[in-house]
Amino acid sequence: MTxxxxxxxxxxxxARIVRDYLDASMKPDPDLAATFxxxxxxxxxxxxxxxxxxxxxxxxxxxxxxxxxKRMDRxxxxxxxxxxxxxxxGTLYGEWPDGTPxxxxxxxxxxxxxxxxxVKMDVWNDSAERIxxxxxxxx
Numbered sequence: 001m002t003x004x005x006x007x008x009x010x011x012x013x014x015a016r017i018v019r020d021y022l023d024a025s026m027k028p029d030p031d032l033a034a035t036f037x038x039x040x041x042x043x044x045x046x047x048x049x050x051x052x053x054x055x056x057x058x059x060x061x062x063x064x065x066x067x068x069x070k071r072m073d074r075x076x077x078x079x080x081x082x083x084x085x086x087x088x089x090g091t092l093y094g095e096w097p098d099g100t101p102x103x104x105x106x107x108x109x110x111x112x113x114x115x116x117x118x119v120k121m122d123v124w125n126d127s128a129e130r131i132x133x134x135x136x137x138x139x
Contacts, residue, residue, distance in 0.1 A: 014084040014113040015075040021054075021118055022088060022109070026069050028062075030055040038117040045123045057123070064127065068094035070107065083114035092125055096134070105130060 011019065021036035033054035043051040051057055061068055073090040087110050093103035107125035111118050132138075 011075060012077050012084070012086075013116070014086050014111075015077050017113055017116065017118065018075065018086045018088055018109075018111045019072065021111075022070060022072065025054055025058065028058045030058040033058075036118055037121075038114070038119045041117075041119055041121065043121045043123075046125060046127065064097075066095040066097050066099060068092055080112060083112055083119070086111045086113060092127070100134075102130065 017036055021033050024030075024033035024036065030053065037054065041052060043054070043056060045051060045057050045060060049056070049060060051060075070088075070092055071090045072088055074088075076087040076089065078085045087108060089108050090106075091103065092105035092107050093101075095101050105126050107123070109124075110120075110122040112120040
């Protein structure tokens with residue numbers, strides 16, 4: 001993602017896995033990102049789009065943005081039924097396809113980590129509202 005934030009030493013192993021995945025996916029390097037996910041990973045992206053490899057979100061982002069990065073403000077970690085749940089919370093910044101810059105676009109990503117691999121990922125952000133606003137539609 002971005003080097004704007006430092007990786008605090010107090011991150012759990014699961015949060016570090018998520019952080020490393022996000023760093024790789026924002027380069028973008030979907031092949032490196034894939035080393036952090038299970039073979040049967042389930043990725044649900046904005047708008048309910050389903051992917052089974054990090055290349056899916058990378059391709060979608062390439063169409064939606066000229067470029068995009070994440071400012072990862074925090075990682076929240078909890079024990080889940082089958083493993084550990086990690087939330088990454090922060091903001092997106094970058095440029096729309098026409099080169100117009102943006103920042104402060106809220107996001108939250110939810111990850112399920114089992115046996116050292118991400119098995120499930122859900123992504124939410126405010127990009128759709130921002131696109132509507134750019135089109136003159138009050139979101």
